[in-house]
Amino acid sequence: DGGWVRPRETVNEEVLSWGARIPDWSQDIDMPRIAAMGRDAQPGLLIVDRTVHGPYENYQTPEQRIPEKQLPNPWESCMTLATNWGHVPGDTYKSPGQVIHSLIEVVAKGGSLLLGVGPKPDGTLPEDATTRMAAVGKWLRKNGDAIYGTRTVGDYHQGNVWFTQKKDSSLHYALVTIDTKNPLTSVVTWRNHVPKKGSKVVLLETGKAVNWSVDKGALTVTIPASVRAAMGEQPALAFSFIPE
Template sequence: MEKKTIVKNEIVKNGIHGYSAAETYIAPKEPAVKEHLEWFMGLKLGLMMHWAPGCQMGTYESWPLSDGDGSWSQRDVDWTDIETFKQEYIDCNKTFNPVKFRPDRMAEFAKECGFKYLLFTTKHHDGFCMFDTKTTNYKITDPSCPFSSHPDSDITGALYREFKKQGLAISVYFSKPDWHSDAYWHKAFGTAPTRNINYSVTDHPELWKEFVDYTHAQLRELTSNYGKVDVLWLDGGWVNAGNEGQDIRLNEIVKEIRGTTQPHLIVCDRTAGGEYENIITPEKEIPDAPLFVPWETCTTVGEKFSFHYTDCFKSGRQLVHLLLDVVSKGGNLALNVAPQPDGLLPAPAMSSLRDMGKWLDVHGEGIYETEITAPYYENRVKYTAKKDTVYAFYLYEETASLPSKLCLHLPEPKKQIASVTLMRTGEPVDYTTEFGALILHLPPESATGGEYADCFVIRF
């Protein structure tokens, strides 16, 4: 078999995905999917978790295996030569034993912090399956992995079970590329030069068919063995028919799944465009202006998606402000925190997330199940709406307090204002209107006591 060099597709740069243009968005046609998508976009806040045996290395997850991405992903690898590192990374399954993993406590913690859904990496690009599959031995439940003897060795199944008990929805992260599969990176062709397949689909259609069948089998398992799931979140947008013929025949497997086990299934084929990108997914980025299509940004509590021993974490204030920026522009926020090799979440991340959760306990009414409304945001104010109510959030810097007057530029209301209240106290707020603006007159006692952001509830 002749080795073929594949030119990489710059859908991903330095591990960060771009995102599809809202102008090319195609809405789903199936009534069950449309209804479920509208419901899902009201959840607003999801807990994302990148986790696999490679976390023991404390480097980027999967990416150092791709030489084409080595210029940025292999910088963390400074203790060994890269080929030795790759084998050590691949063999991490033989030492992975997260004995402190408690899916019930993770789920309780997620609910406490205000999360409404889980987005967990069932399989990243390295090909290791964090679920019980019949398609490969490179999985968490294989005897080669010490954790396989644990009662909750099927980590995906355990997480789904416990998060559902807490009332959270399930978004299934799945990597389309699989760098461990011989049908994607074939050993006969040596180390793959890029993140793409290392052979020609035209020259070796039998290999590609093997990979497509393998992928379909895993997607059937994930959508059949764990009860209801809400979203199929497909990563690796460079795997598409227009890039070296990498067509996984997604239309076939999605129609099969929707026609059997999951008729409501939302599909997020990231950066691919078309009818199976039901949600647009900016990564570590928030659009400059509102998007009027379903979208979700995924970003991190720390600096990286994968576990790093020396990571730095955002504060509760930063997380609340991030959430308000996303929601005021119409999106959902998938907030990633990577578990440690022992199965616990990093304590500093948990502290910040709990702070966010305490704020949401008071202000969640203005976040969940809301819609965007003009002017969306102005100065320190972010807006959301629900039926006959507008929520105006005033964001605090660390040493700031409420001004004595706050000017809000709402669109011309169809009804007269019935009341304005400060959400954290429930107390009414005096107001006047001047030249089309709503002026809130705030007493001195309201100026302090708020944290991160205050919300004014304007009912019509």
């Protein structure tokens, strides 16, 4: 771990930002031999070659960031719930909304999210961490169908709306992130991802259908005031629909 042993030509800005001393010569640990030995002993072995990349890695692990666009290979964003990987008293934690927004973006781009939480010296997790994870879990219990087991779509992002689909493409999902810049309003709009004529658009939070209309390729979904009031402050909404 850490990518300390590496060919010199693979050193980039991310590697330099770690602060470790980088030798002026290329380092070699004979990855072809190590990978062959590991996979011979354990055929299901997964190798992550960090920022070196190459033919021996099964997936990539961008750290503390989300790739700018979808990647053509398996990947996982490794991010911390607080600022540090280990427990630091008084650390600054991400809000549940920030975590949910990151999760939505990662999944819409085809990745997985690894969320690091540092335990206290006694092995327990800080309350700041558990309350946030509980809030994320509460959101996922209602909206998880738009996240778990889904696949990417080509046009996956429009403003504060992200899109996923079921593995068999029978249902598409629109996930709308909500924050101070994008507050919840009575209507939500997006383009191109249009429901099949005569079908329903379902708000996953309530499990109920909402009114919708299409005009020149633009879909408008109406959220009644009573529903908005009952939902309270939500970091994101998820809708499901049968695609056209």
